[in-house]
Structure formats: structure tokens, C-alpha cells
Amino acid sequence: MLTIYGVTRSRASRIIWLCHEIGLSYRQVPVIQAYRLTDPDAEGAALNTRSPAFLRISPQGAIPVIQDGDLTLSESLACTLYLARKYGQPFGPVDATEDALMLQWSFYACTSIEPDALTILFLHRAGQTQSGADQAAIANAAERLVRPLSVLEAHLARNGHMVGGRFTVADINMAEVVRYAQSHGELIEQFPALRDWLADCQARPAFQKMWKERLAEPE
Structure with missing residues (x-):
């Protein structure tokens, strides 16, 4: 097992x-x-x-x-x-092309999005006041994220999913990285296709089951 x-x-x-x-x-x-x-x-x-x-x-x-x-x-x-x-299957690649694209988007998530998204996760708390230094760090991270999130917005508006026109592991990998910036509503609302795709990913029963387990753990 x-x-x-x-x-x-x-x-x-x-x-x-x-x-x-x-x-x-x-x-x-x-x-x-x-x-x-x-x-x-x-x-x-x-x-x-x-x-x-x-x-x-x-x-x-x-x-x-x-x-x-x-x-x-x-x-x-x-x-x-x-x-x-x-x-x-059907969450994995069906051929070498899909395999390469799943690698591409997973690497893009961890290199171009995750570092700044983590800054937002750690410093941005909806409804709470941040220090001046934290506000500046959040603003800078959000500004840097506009370009890679714009790439995702255009891709998702055309294709609906990351690879193959269906939900795959590439969607999981990307969604779990984008989630780190999700609390920054002003940023995410600039990208409606991305916002709706993320909501659809997180509405899936498998995500909901994982999230319930996550919330049951001590913080």
C-alpha cells in the first residue's frame, strides 16, 4: 500500500x-x-x-x-x-505530449507563482490589518503575480483546464499553488476564468474530502 x-x-x-x-x-x-x-x-x-x-x-x-x-x-x-x-487515468497523461505539458504547467506553478503566492498566504489575512512592511510585501507579491496569472487566465479562458480539456493532475498541482494567493480577493478577481476554474476545482468531492481532513488537524 x-x-x-x-x-x-x-x-x-x-x-x-x-x-x-x-x-x-x-x-x-x-x-x-x-x-x-x-x-x-x-x-x-x-x-x-x-x-x-x-x-x-x-x-x-x-x-x-x-x-x-x-x-x-x-x-x-x-x-x-x-x-x-x-x-x-484519466487524471494522468495519455501520451508523451500530455506528459510534457503536465510537467510544464507544474514547473510553472512552482517557479513562477508559488514564491509570491506563499508571501500572500503567510502575510495576508482577510479582515486583519497588516503592518506597513507586510502591506508592502503583499503589494509587491501581488504585482509580480499579475503576469503569470494573466498567462493562466488566457490559457484557461481558451481551454477550461490545464491539459487535455479535462481535469487532470496538472489542475491539482496548479490549483494547490494558486490557492496560496486566494485570500487576496482583489488580485484573484482580476482573472475571472482563473477564479471560476479554481472554484470548480475546489468544489470537487475529492478536494472537499481532503479539505475536511486538513481542517480536522491541529493548526
Whole structure:
């Protein structure tokens, strides 16, 4: 059986969402991020990314990690792409062209969108007042995101989905990155096709199941 190391309040959410879409059974080992613990090295601390037992599985000390048979694999996007290829029709690629496009959009998400989207996630809280420095960082991140989100807007307006005219792992990978900037309503509302696509992705039962599990975990 597939094993997923990582709490759902992490990039493991991408893998878990895909597994729910596929109907793929898995065992989850809830490894928590060390920075979320007061003393991750204390005796009796929860299994975390600095625990020796986990470091034997993942020397880089990062979640998520999956084990599938003899394969141990890290990096969440590599994990979702692997699982979609092996188990995931119609969510995986049907040919080399789709495979390349799924790689392209997944890399675009993590290189061109995720860094600034994470700035918004960590600093922007709807209804709360940010410091002047945080406001400037949010504004700069949102400004930098206009160009890559404009690319997505045009693509989704033409195609409806990331690859193949259907919902695939590429939509999961992209949606989970764009979600980080979702709290910035003024930014997202500039891109109606992107906004509606994201809402459709998050309305899927598999996402809703993952999200319910995520919310059930301690913050």
C-alpha cells in the first residue's frame, strides 16, 4: 500500500487530493513540520521533520514523502505526477505530449507563482490589518503575480483546464499553488476564468474530502 509521510496541513494535501480523485488507498504517517513545534527535539515530541526516524526516510527533512513499493520519493509535484502516471487515468497523461505539458504547467506553478503566492498566504489575512512592511510585501507579491496569472487566465479562458480539456493532475498541482494567493480577493478577481476554474476545482468531492481532513488537524 502507498504510504504518505506528512500532515495534511502541508504540501501533502496535493497528493491526498489526487488519491481521493483516483480512489487510491494509502496509509498516512502524520509527520509535522518541525517549525510548528516548540521543541521538536524534545523527548516525546511528535514525529516531525527533524526526528531521526523521519530523517532516515528523508535526509532532507522535508514533507511530503511517499513510499510505493521499493520507491521512496520526495517533492510533492514529483509525487503527484508519478502517481497520476502509474495509477491515475484519466487524471494522468495519455501520451508523451500530455506528459510534457503536465510537467510544464507544474514547473510553472512552482517557479513562477508559488514564491509570491506563499508571501500572500503567510502575510495576508482577510479582515486583519497588516503592518506597513507586510502591506508592502503583499503589494509587491501581488504585482509580480499579475503576469503569470494573466498567462493562466488566457490559457484557461481558451481551454477550461490545464491539459487535455479535462481535469487532470496538472489542475491539482496548479490549483494547490494558486490557492496560496486566494485570500487576496482583489488580485484573484482580476482573472475571472482563473477564479471560476479554481472554484470548480475546489468544489470537487475529492478536494472537499481532503479539505475536511486538513481542517480536522491541529493548526
